[in-house]
Amino acid sequence: MEKDSHLAAIMFTDLVGYSELSQENEELAVELLKRHRKIVREILPDHGGSEVKTIGDAFLIEFSSSIRAVKCAAEIQSRFFSYNSLQNKEKQIQLRIGIHLGDIMQDGDDIIGDGVNIASRIEPKAKSGGICISGQIYDQVFNKVDFSFEELKEVDLKNIQQNIRLYHILLPWEKKAFQPTSELKTKSSSKKSSTPVLVIGAIVGVIAVAALIFMYIKPFSNVDGNSIAVLPFENMSADKDNEYFSDGITEEILNSLAQIKELRVISRTSVFTYKERTDVGIAKIGRELDVSHILEGSVRKAGNKVRITAQLIRSKDDAHLWSQTYDRSLDDIFQVQTEISEAIAQQMKIKLVGATVTERRGLTNKPEALELYMQARYEMNKMSEKSLHKAIQLFKDAIAIDPEYALANSGIADCYIAMEEVNHFKYYKPDDIENYSNAKSYSQKAL
Numbered sequence: 001m002e003k004d005s006h007l008a009a010i011m012f013t014d015l016v017g018y019s020e021l022s023q024e025n026e027e028l029a030v031e032l033l034k035r036h037r038k039i040v041r042e043i044l045p046d047h048g049g050s051e052v053k054t055i056g057d058a059f060l061i062e063f064s065s066s067i068r069a070v071k072c073a074a075e076i077q078s079r080f081f082s083y084n085s086l087q088n089k090e091k092q093i094q095l096r097i098g099i100h101l102g103d104i105m106q107d108g109d110d111i112i113g114d115g116v117n118i119a120s121r122i123e124p125k126a127k128s129g130g131i132c133i134s135g136q137i138y139d140q141v142f143n144k145v146d147f148s149f150e151e152l153k154e155v156d157l158k159n160i161q162q163n164i165r166l167y168h169i170l171l172p173w174e175k176k177a178f179q180p181t182s183e184l185k186t187k188s189s190s191k192k193s194s195t196p197v198l199v200i201g202a203i204v205g206v207i208a209v210a211a212l213i214f215m216y217i218k219p220f221s222n223v224d225g226n227s228i229a230v231l232p233f234e235n236m237s238a239d240k241d242n243e244y245f246s247d248g249i250t251e252e253i254l255n256s257l258a259q260i261k262e263l264r265v266i267s268r269t270s271v272f273t274y275k276e277r278t279d280v281g282i283a284k285i286g287r288e289l290d291v292s293h294i295l296e297g298s299v300r301k302a303g304n305k306v307r308i309t310a311q312l313i314r315s316k317d318d319a320h321l322w323s324q325t326y327d328r329s330l331d332d333i334f335q336v337q338t339e340i341s342e343a344i345a346q347q348m349k350i351k352l353v354g355a356t357v358t359e360r361r362g363l364t365n366k367p368e369a370l371e372l373y374m375q376a377r378y379e380m381n382k383m384s385e386k387s388l389h390k391a392i393q394l395f396k397d398a399i400a401i402d403p404e405y406a407l408a409n410s411g412i413a414d415c416y417i418a419m420e421e422v423n424h425f426k427y428y429k430p431d432d433i434e435n436y437s438n439a440k441s442y443s444q445k446a447l
Contacts, residue, residue, distance in 0.1 A: 286315025
């Protein structure tokens with residue numbers, strides 16, 4: 001019996017350099033593969049993408065719409081671009097994406113047909129971190145989405161007889177001077193220009209080596225003695241959905257410590273890059289962040305009860321200077337943050353003047369409002385359109401409990417600003433004026 005076929009947009013993704021990395025560092029390769037899969041799977045539902053299967057480090061994904069497939073690919077690459085900007089080179093994830101529109105047939109849980117075969121051949125034509133689409137996809141989307149394309153010349157797809165046009169999508173962060181790998185260098189790349197290029201390359205190489213040597217062998221004696229990084233607290237709750245709470249506690253302690261003028265505190269953006277980097281030791285983190293002390297800990301939440309464990313570690317010799325466990329109810333959570341901050345200041349021999357630690361504007365004294373605020377921040381940091389809308393509602397719920405909660409108003413303003421960035425990468429034009437107007441309004445309420 002002949003199988004029914006249907007038209008679909010087919011996407012193939014592939015991790016660049018995964019096979020080589022697996023041979024050199026299998027543990028790191030598996031870590032990056034898991035991270036890659038998690039990010040892609042978070043994005044697919046927003047665009048109607050259906051994961052057919054994974055093939056090693058690759059995804060096979062089906063879409064009912066070419067536009068949805070292209071927007072999904074753009075958001076995936078946008079997310080990895082943002083992710084990579086916060087990672088060391090060895091932890092960066094580079095992805096190639098290929099998309100084709102063609103007939104496919106269902107084969108159990110799998111799909112087969114020319115559409116699948118062609119899409120699998122298009123993917124290797126994409127540049128690292130890029131998207132390559134077939135002419136069939138281009139014809140469907142070129143006047144319906146807000147980005148540019150470059151056609152690849154002299155295309156040869158392995159074992160594909162028919163003539164397929166291919167296009168590279170120009171993403172916002174890519175240079176205009178993109179040259180497809182299938183094109184030969186022009187004669188203008190003459191020997192005359194090679195000497196200065198080699199000289200510049202040599203200089204850059206020397207500088208890079210010098211920087212690496214400085215990073216890895218610089219003595220801790222140059223580190224500011226009153227500096228600290230608050231690593232993301234581990235969620236030890238039975239309910240893994242409570243991760244928002246452990247992240248929120250981390251941010252609250254970090255912000256509380258930042259009020260101590262004599263203490264240099266590393267930003268949230270920098271410290272949260274270590275949330276997935278469990279293989280990095282304290283000494284190396286201290287060197288990378290240029291801090292003398294590290295605060296790490298865990299949070300266990302069950303109903304209205306919370307257990308917070310915190311420990312202060314000296315970076316240069318991994319020595320534990322202080323450790324404390326706090327068993328409290330949610331009603332006492334504000335006091336715990338203050339106690340931890342004051343204990344750290346005492347251990348680091350920083351003299352506090354008056355109520356230095358507790359003098360923070362815009363806070364709430366209502367535990368229910370604080371918990372909603374933590375959930376909102378957790379959603380906001382996912383930086384997707386769906387999560388930002390959810391965060392805005394959670395911030396509003398917090399304000400409903402405490403109308404004077406200035407930080408929640410500020411959070412809504414942050415969401416509307418972030419919405420512009422997210423929508424820009426998704427390649428459709430939002431109502432810029434409305435978003436910025438809302439951001440301004442909530443910023444004024446926070447003051």
